[in-house]
Amino acid sequence: MLPSDNHVHTQFSWDTGPKASMEGACRRAVEVGLPAIAFTEHVDFTEWGEADQPPAGASVGVRRRVHSLDVDGYLESIERCRDQFPELRILSGIEAGEPHHFAGSVAAVLKSGTFDRVLGSLHSIVHDGRLVYANDVFGTMPAADLVRAYFAELLRLVEGSDVFQVLAHCDYPRRYWPARDGAYREADFEEEYRTVFRALAASDRPLELNTASPLASATLMQWWYDEGGPAVSFGSDAHVPLRVGDQFEVAVDVVEAAGFRPGRDEYDFWRR
Structure with a gap:
């Protein structure tokens, strides 16, 4: 059996389009044989809030389309899908962007509802005094320097926030690595990966x-x-139903080759 998909977005995430559908994602999860799905909607912010911890002197850069999560509508949709798909375990959740910077704002969202799964993610770094999407910085500095700056900030996120349960896409900028610089090589950043991994493992996440x-x-x-990593979570990061559980067969082989095995039950993370 395939593992649970712990990172899925629906119409409630600000960056999805007309094909996004919570019901459609559930239907796809059942079709491909997933035991569970977690709807981890984007929680991002366009300004500093009370009790946030912004980097010294930094403003929040332009974040077009970003809007608040409709918590009530989202949780109502979760309940409808649980009724409609009783054979599928459906978890509520959020993907908290830069939770070490937006600690107060994230806490306010978590207090507004019940969330089973909280992902921590880093999409933005401080550049020229503004918190901007990391992929927008490519071209303004050498690509390798940008990736190293990203890992340095990711380490601060891991060490500076205890609100999240799972660290999402640890090398997000590689999605946008410029072709002109040749292939992205994980080995070029081994020490950066390992430094983040040690900190995350120490937190038992x-x-x-x-x-x-x-x-x-x-x-x-x-x-x-x-x-010392204790466990692995599988996430498709699907923004449309068709991508739910995408490449999980290959992902299972990758994780198993590293020494991780299925956890306590079919819904659990894979563990060492």
Whole structure:
């Protein structure tokens, strides 16, 4: 049996389009044989809120389309889908962007409802005094320097936030690595990966294998295992139903080759 998909977006995430559908995602999960699905909608912010911890002097850059999560509508949709798909375990959740910077704002969202799964993610770094999407910085500095700056901020996120349960897409900028610089090589950033992995493992939290990013190698997962990583979470990062559970057969082989095995039950993370 395939593992649970712990990272899925629906019409309630600000960056999805007309094909996004919670009901459609559930139907797809049942079709491909997933035991569970977690709807981890984007929670991002366009300004600093009370009790946030912004980097010194930094403003929030332009974040077009970003809007607040409709918590009530989202949770109502969760309940409808649970009634409609009793054979599928359906988890509520959020993907908290930059939770170490937006601690107060994220806490306010979590207080507004019941969320089973909280992902922590880093999409933005501080550049020229503004918090901007990391992919927008390519071209303004050498690509390798940008990736190293991203990992340095990711380490601060891991060490500076305890609100999230799973670290999502640990090398997000590789999705946008410029072709002119040749292939992205995980080995070029081994020490950066391992430093983040050690910090995450020390907090006893799982690392996500994200199948929307270029699929992590067995070597990368082995680094996670070597640094004491306790578990792996599988996430498609699907923004349309068709991508739910995408590449999970290959992802299972990658994780298994690194030494991780299915957990306590079919809904659990894979563990060492």
